[in-house]
Amino acid sequence: MFSLTKAFLPWKNAIQLLNRYSTMKVSTLPHPQVPVRCFGLLSQLVNNDYKARKRVGRGPGSGRGNTSGRGRKGSGQRRGRRIRPGFEGGQTPLMKLFPKVGFSTAHLPKLVALNVDRVQQWIDMGRLDATKKITMKELLDTRCCRGIKDGVKLLARNSKSLHTPIHIEVTKASASAIEAVESSGGTIQTVYHSRLGLRSLLYPEKFRLLPRQALPISQKNISYYTDPARRGYLSGKNILQLYYPHQSLRKRRNANVGRGR
Secondary structure, three states: OOOOOOOOOOHHHHHHHHHHHOOOOOOOOOOOOOOOOOOOOHHHOOOOOOOOOOOOOOOHHHOOOOOOOOOOOOHHHOOOOOOOOOOOOOOOOHHHHOOOOOOOOOOOOOOEEEEHHHHHHHHHOOOOOOOOEEOHHHHHHOOOOOOOOOOEEEEOOOHHHOOOOOEEEEOEEOHHHHHHHHHOOOEEEEOOOOHHHHHHHHOHHHOOOOOOOOOOOOHHHHHHHOOHHHOEOOOOOOHHHHHOHHHHHHHHHHHHHHOOO
8 A cells, every 4th residue: 555654745746646546536736836744545544443451450540450340259250150131139030020921822833825816816927827736836936925834824815806717725725715716616625734744845856755744633733624614635534544544454454354364
């Protein structure tokens, strides 16, 4: 970097140097006969504004002498002392004085809302093929839905705009959305997917071996996906045979043994 300190130069040379080493062009300046003292560049300015180091144990006149600002006795004088958040010296902390109020819904699955008018818009633009089955993978690949983590729920906003028969598969659907899809000549099916199963459906290229589709575990999900009014994929199937295939096979074997086969 160019440095010029305590130098006396003619005015023309100073203008030439400034035009050469800086982006600002100087054409005219007042008093061309006056020499320049301590002429420097803006790029050489240094910010010296910093916080001084805290020096302790340098006598009582410094304000941090004797105990170096740590007080007398106790854990405060020990090295590595750390007080956990909420600790109030041994007395009952504030968080334990009052009872818990309300509840949290953080454990509930967060389904992405999808309306039937958006599906029809994607079909009109040619981004979705209505002749094939529309799954959540097609919805994610075409950016009809984004950020799918727990599933997709089909809703019925502007249901009259849906006029194309579609065959769609989602996690859940409202009653009005089911009516709108079937009134246009299409079909809808609600399917349960675990976190791993949904990830294998959306990103099969990340799996060397695709996992088997999991069955719903909670009683609420079992009653939902076995309900034909919800168009559950387990409706009309033998639940005991699905959940206990080994017992049904054992019963068949015992029956065959009893018959002498």
